[in-house]
Amino acid sequence: MLSTLSIAPYTVHLLESGRFGLDGGAMFGSVPKALWQRSNPSDEANRIELALRHLLIEGDDRLILIDTGMGGGLSQKQRKMFAIDQPGDPLGSALASAGFSREQVTDVILTHLHFDHAGGATLEEHGEWVPAFPSATYYTQAAQWELANAPSAKDKASFLPHQFLPLQQHGQLEMLAGPEEIIPGMELLVGNGHTDGHQMVKLSGAAPDGSLSTMVFLGDTIPTTTHLRLPFIMGYDLRPLETLQEKQSLLAQAADEGWWLFFDHDPQVPGVRIGPGAKDYEIVERYGAGD
Template sequence: METLKVGDISIYWLNGGVTHMDGGAMFGVVPKPLWSKKYAVNDLNQIELRTDPLFFEWEGKKVLIESGIGKGKLNDKQKRNYGVHEESDLEASLETLGLKPDDIDVVLMTHMHFDHACGLTKYEGDKLVPVFPNATIYTSQVEWDEMRNPNVRSRNTYWKENWESIQSQVETFEGEKEVLPGITMVHTGGHSDGHSIILLEHNGEKFIHMADIMPTHAHKNPLWVLAYDDYPMTSIDAKYKWINQAIEGEYWFLFYHDAVYRGIKWNTDGEIVDHVLREK
């Protein structure tokens, strides 16, 4: 299990499963000869995208960022279409830390697309129940509203199976919210109308999780946005703002999807000055 330890904060990447999505869709209008130099692509034109939640302890609370692809939530057609070769095994990951899902206090959801939210619920028999029954689940009000009432485009990724049984656990916000001292969720829009990023600051150490407006290190260029983005110009504006601010502020960039890096720190010349590689 990869770990980033900075000061007295340790961030662990749990096994949340994997998807393989079309590379062209993941890089939008960027030509393949350009993006394929920065991120590996297979013979089906798919790129590997992990769905690995981040776990850490903060102010006495046990916190997750995102929830993974889930287990037993996808049918064979969905697994094929989304390139899911491995489902979540969060229980085993947590067990290595001496924990179980019941111990999680807070789950931070940048957005509620299926590849982030399937891990919030599980089947017990033919009934769906919460995976983290004692956790408060945070997401933006805009995201929560669309999750429950998707439009003709977004209904393919917002599934009732991922929200109906956790309704009582969800707490929403507008604009931005300091969830715990030093942890702030900021509504950016872009990838989805309700998409948010997460900022962490503790004892002078700073981290940023930009979620799906910057899903991998190869998406660092602000203009390299996804064809999946509902509002690409909003993504671009948010990337210009937050990438520049984070690099100038010497933040760690934390990733949920990146199959190469778990975390990266860049300097103002664009050079990688520190990193955590994913162990394959």
């Protein structure tokens, strides 16, 4: 399948660092199982299969990684609970298969600091947790950093300090206060629905035919194609009604302007274009289809 996208002056590589499982009920919030079990079949523990997907954006002198997946730092108990079976260093292997090394990554954008997004941000070296990308600047929103360091009982289990504290200790963390253009053409769309200071990444540039092309990495605001339906909002979200508003405005614009939307967790479909449909929106094109 096609695994790169040209948005001049950038080349976008699509990477995956494995699979895991989360409770299907938690993934779809108040939506009954009868409405999601066909599209997202669950296992004996009611978990649905999810991907760990990343974008790697290659520019003239920048190599920007979006999200870092689970990493290798989870306990046996956590690996069992979340049905993780990828061994070793799946993110390093995914980078290598695209022809890159950890040392070449110049920037790491963390959509947020949940353990399935920030897990590969650090690695263990001689018993110490250190940044996994030694030359990179890491970016998170200040609001997310504050929450991750003092989470409520509801989301405490989602934040693992060894995944993000070393970034600050090693002077590699840049905290942002709202939307910012880190490289020309790339915009961070900041929302507070899923968690405080969650950032989606929007990149615009020239398609191979010269037309304007826009893609958005949706993070956990819309984690799978099933979540394109407006009421399908995760139980993990701190402010589901804000998630709903964020989805409404983003999807309306994406349908209007033909944006490519990329999903962090969809197990089958990495990206789509959408149009108006009988149920909110419908998929009009799947990324990689027909290659």
